Amino acid sequence: MTALLSIENLTVEYAVGGKALFAVSDVSLEVGRGETLGLVGESGCGKSTLGRAVLQLRRPTGGRVTFDGTELTRLDGEALRLMRRRLQLIFQDPIASLNPRRSIGDIVAEPLVITGVVDRGERERRVRDVLAAVGLDADLVMGRLPHEFSGGQCQRICIARALILEPELVICDEPVSALDVSIRAQILNLLEDMKRRYGLTLLFIAHDLAVVKAVSDRIAVMYLGRLCEVGPTEQLFARPAHPYTALLLEAIPVPDPTVKPAANLAAGEPPSPLDPPSGCRFRTRCPRADQTCADVVPELREIAVGQFAACHHPLG
Amino acid sequence: MTAPLLSVEGVSVELPTPRGALRAVDNVDLALAPGRTLGIVGESGCGKTMLSRAILQLLPKRARLGGRVMFAGRDLTNLPAEALRRLRGPELAVVFQDPMTSLNPVLTIGTQIIETLQAHLGMDAAAAATRGVELLAAVGIPAPAQRLRQYPHQLSGGMRQRVAIAIALSCEPKLLIADEPTTALDVTVQAQILDLLAREQQRRHMAMILITHDLGVVAGRTDEVAVMYAGRIVERAPTSRLFAGMRMPYTEALLAAIPKLDSPPHTPLPAIAGRPPDPTRPLAGCSFAPRCRYADGRCRAAKPPLGDPERAGTLYACWHPLGLSESASA
Numbered sequence: 001m002t003a004l005l006s007i008e009n010l011t012v013e014y015a016v017g018g019k020a021l022f023a024v025s026d027v028s029l030e031v032g033r034g035e036t037l038g039l040v041g042e043s044g045c046g047k048s049t050l051g052r053a054v055l056q057l058r059r060p061t062g063g064r065v066t067f068d069g070t071e072l073t074r075l076d077g078e079a080l081r082l083m084r085r086r087l088q089l090i091f092q093d094p095i096a097s098l099n100p101r102r103s104i105g106d107i108v109a110e111p112l113v114i115t116g117v118v119d120r121g122e123r124e125r126r127v128r129d130v131l132a133a134v135g136l137d138a139d140l141v142m143g144r145l146p147h148e149f150s151g152g153q154c155q156r157i158c159i160a161r162a163l164i165l166e167p168e169l170v171i172c173d174e175p176v177s178a179l180d181v182s183i184r185a186q187i188l189n190l191l192e193d194m195k196r197r198y199g200l201t202l203l204f205i206a207h208d209l210a211v212v213k214a215v216s217d218r219i220a221v222m223y224l225g226r227l228c229e230v231g232p233t234e235q236l237f238a239r240p241a242h243p244y245t246a247l248l249l250e251a252i253p254v255p256d257p258t259v260k261p262a263a264n265l266a267a268g269e270p271p272s273p274l275d276p277p278s279g280c281r282f283r284t285r286c287p288r289a290d291q292t293c294a295d296v297v298p299e300l301r302e303i304a305v306g307q308f309a310a311c312h313h314p315l316g
Numbered sequence: 317m318t319a320p321l322l323s324v325e326g327v328s329v330e331l332p333t334p335r336g337a338l339r340a341v342d343n344v345d346l347a348l349a350p351g352r353t354l355g356i357v358g359e360s361g362c363g364k365t366m367l368s369r370a371i372l373q374l375l376p377k378r379a380r381l382g383g384r385v386m387f388a389g390r391d392l393t394n395l396p397a398e399a400l401r402r403l404r405g406p407e408l409a410v411v412f413q414d415p416m417t418s419l420n421p422v423l424t425i426g427t428q429i430i431e432t433l434q435a436h437l438g439m440d441a442a443a444a445a446t447r448g449v450e451l452l453a454a455v456g457i458p459a460p461a462q463r464l465r466q467y468p469h470q471l472s473g474g475m476r477q478r479v480a481i482a483i484a485l486s487c488e489p490k491l492l493i494a495d496e497p498t499t500a501l502d503v504t505v506q507a508q509i510l511d512l513l514a515r516e517q518q519r520r521h522m523a524m525i526l527i528t529h530d531l532g533v534v535a536g537r538t539d540e541v542a543v544m545y546a547g548r549i550v551e552r553a554p555t556s557r558l559f560a561g562m563r564m565p566y567t568e569a570l571l572a573a574i575p576k577l578d579s580p581p582h583t584p585l586p587a588i589a590g591r592p593p594d595p596t597r598p599l600a601g602c603s604f605a606p607r608c609r610y611a612d613g614r615c616r617a618a619k620p621p622l623g624d625p626e627r628a629g630t631l632y633a634c635w636h637p638l639g640l641s642e643s644a645s646a
């Protein structure tokens with residue numbers, strides 16, 4: 001599989017009160033054409049910042065992002081704007097990402113207006129097509145305003161808007177975490193359908209491992225700005241190599257009372273990204289940590305075929 | 317069976333809206349014995365939070381409450397405000413979803429704990445401060461004495477929720493209502509907070525109502541589960557029995573819609589089509605009928621009562637319960 005998106009040594013730092021906040025530190029990842037890469041981690045791990053840095057919405061402080069052979073990190077102005085048509089973003093809060101005063105027809109057509117599709121008839125035809133594709137009845141929805149729709153329907157509208165320019169890569173940032181369980185399943189199924197129909201490549205960012213597993217070919221796990229582990233989905237779930245991946249897996253509540261919740265999960269919470277631990281950033285919560293972990297930043301290395309972990313003492 | 321500590325009898329909550337009365341809670345009955353844990357599960361808008369507010373007598377002023385809430389022999393719905401105030405803390409306590417909004421941002425953690433202890437237990441300041449440190453230590457907060465001097469914004473979400481739990485537990489309540497206590501938290505922190513609640517609940521022999529949208533959260537941590545849909549309890553059973561054989565198609569569909577860790581990637585999820593009914597336009601029949609794959613004319617015409625036709629401890633409101641032969645369900 002050829003890489004459509006390649007991220008090399010990506011670093012994003014924010015200045016917070018005169019100190020550097022290490023949101024993303026030295027992350028390298030590739031996403032193959034037609035692949036879904038799931039990116040998981042807890043709040044503040046840098047997964048959303050990574051998604052935005054790919055689109056150059058937040059300029060990286062270091063590293064390179066290459067999309068289909070073009071280095072996005074070197075583009076700006078018009079060249080970047082043209083390139084962004086091929087990359088789209090879907091956000092967590094579908095209601096907040098729609099302008100409350102504009103009709104659904106206008107909202108979904110706007111990318112076409114911006115990219116210079118002047119023919120009204122063509123715009124309307126394409127809006128109708130994409131609304132039908134996401135399961136909405138164009139005649140019923142085009143003239144209405146966002147507040148007339150539920151969260152699940154608003155997310156369908158956001159997906160329609162993201163797809164209307166027929167992008168190649170869609171970055172989904174927690175697209176279902178604001179939705180109820182019954183609606184979440186509908187949207188996940190829809191994303192899978194759309195991926196097939198439009199031949200999409202997805203970077204799927206979420207904190208819920210079960211949700212990520214349902215849609216991803218490979219999964220990348222982040223902790224405090226660094227990549228812990230990357231691997232094929234089933235392999236990573238069956239044999240996590242990084243203790244943090246294992247902790248995330250154990251912490252998922254299982255809807256089965258015969259499965260007792262794991263006792264004595266690694267205590268504590270992620271430390272502040274303003275002052276991350278030296279060496280391995282997970283070491284302060286890791287049962288396997290020793291002096292090496294405090295002294296040396298673990299490099300990502302291949303543990304099994306296609307599975308990489310950044311750990312001095314990998315599991316299994 | 318011991319006498320219930322809490323008994324909710326025919327409770328309904330109506331809220332006036334511009335489009336007419338919204339029946340947020342519709343004729344709910346519940347009972348909870350001392351030291352037991354009840355999970356209330358449902359999606360947004362199903363009425364689970366309004367039901368907990370009705371129990372706590374914390375409903376919005378404009379809400380109309382029907383039915384009775386019997387707690388330790390008293391009907392909370394007609395207690396005077398002062399008597400209710402004395403109950404809250406030593407008898408009834410609550411932990412809300414968002415610890416940032418339930419804690420006062422301009423007071424230190426210490427002030428908030430100490431004031432609770434002084435107001436409800438009549439402790440002096442020094443004793444209350446000592447007790448505050450003990451409480452913070454009990455809920456797993458490192459360096460509790462320093463934390464007492466800090467403000468909520470200086471703590472992480474998980475630590476703030478621990479503080480909220482410490483305050484709720486400070487007066488040794490007989491009943492703790494935890495309303496989505498971990499929804500705002502990360503998954504590893506969620507597990508710790510749920511463990512903490514379970515440990516303290518057992519240690520204090522406290523009754524607990526755990527309200528959540530996540531069947532996974534109630535599965536391992538409750539004695540009994542009530543599933544709510546469109547303001548009603550549609551199924552209620554001991555937890556192990558519920559998961560072993562659900563009768564109500566909504567419960568089954570809700571469980572099926574959760575992505576499973578053991579299914580391979582790209583397995584299509586059995587989603588529930590459509591969405592819950594408009595609560596200002598109640599349906600004549602079963603509220604779930606428009607989304608239910610078993611629904612027929614009877615379901616649309618008449619509301620199924622919540623009952624225990626098998627006399628086996630599982631209550632459900634369905635004309636076509638799952639897992640039974642048609643003859644048994646008729």
